[in-house]
Amino acid sequence: MLLAVDAGNTNMVFALVEGREIRARWRIxxxxxxxxxxxxxxLNQLLQLEGLERGAVDAVIIGTVVPRALHNLQVLAQKYFAVEALVAGQGAMAWPISLDVDEPHSVGADRVLNILAAHDSHPGDLIIVDFGTATTFDLADYTGAYKGGIIAPGINLSLDALVTAAAKLPRIAIEAPATSSVIGRNTVDQMQIGIFWGYVAMIEGLVGRMKAEVGRPTKVIATGGLAVLFEQQTDIFDAIEPDLTIQGLALLRLRTHI
Structure with missing residues (x-):
């Protein structure tokens, strides 16, 4: 069984994958x-809750955008699972798709893994919107090549900046406003409208501009922990796939037969 680790800036996701099926996932x-x-x-406690032993894991693959976290994850694989960790984008796990951008070495592993998994499931041109610490918009053409994208502040970062810079504004939950009105009658309502509907408007506007530039029918795939927050409030997404990065890790390992 494969232990796939997606090490992001805010959270890490550990998932047990058998073939292409995700058996369990945990976030830290x-x-x-x-x-x-x-x-x-x-991990040992979580594996026991699933009725599994550490010996069930025979391979570890890591995708990370946090270089400082990599070493300890590699030691984890060596010391506790008796395997050498595979690292997405390095060595035998080199990217099997073209990164057709000015600085291919600077593209985050999570973004490439998202493209790899999305292209495997959805033919044609794709825009992948990933709601993480940053919200990224990535374009893959019909061949699966990465053609570029957009990096915007994540919704949590936007809210943190607003609350930090304005002394009288309270910290609020990120959720859809109670009504469809965009004219708030109190401070909290006005903040929720600005954060939530402002973010929806940004998503729709940027995706619309990207589609116009591509000039061909393009599917939009959403992923990341907050993707479901917007699912009911916009029709811009063709599919919501919360586990896209983990799926990309599993697919990368399967494709290289290691």
């Missing part, structure tokens, strides 16, 4: 100082 806050021993204690 990203902390580059966390040691291999700490990961092992946490």
């Amino acid at each position: 806050a990203t902390d580059p100082r966390r040691t291999a021993d700490e990961y092992a204690v946490w």
Whole structure:
């Protein structure tokens, strides 16, 4: 069984994958100082809850945008699973798709993995919107090549900046406003409208501009923890796939037969 690790800026997702099926997934806050021993204690308890032993894991693959976290994850694989971790985008796990951009080395592993998984499931031109610490918009053409994209502040970052910079504004939950009105009658309502509907407008506007530039029918795939928050409030998405990055890790390992 494969242990796939998606190490993002805010959270890490650990998933047990059998073939293409995700058997279990767990999330933990990203902390580059966390040691291999700490990961092992946490994972061992979760594996036991699933009725599994550490010996069930025979391969580990890591996709990370946090370089400082990589070493301890590699030690985790060596010390507790007796395998050398595979690292997405490196060595035998080199990207099997073209990165047709000015600086291919600077493209985040999560973005390439999303494209790899989305192209495997959806033919044609694609825009992948990933709601993470940043919200990214990535364009893959019908061949599966990465053609570029957009990086925007994530909705949590936007809210944090607003609350931090304005002393009298309270911290609020990120959720759809109670009504469809965009004229708030109090401070909290006005903040929710600005954050939520402002973000929907940004998504729709940027996706619309990208589609116009492509000039061909283009599917829009959403992923990331907050994707479901917007699913009912806009018809811009053709599919919501929360596990796209993990699926990309599993597919990358299957394609290289290691």
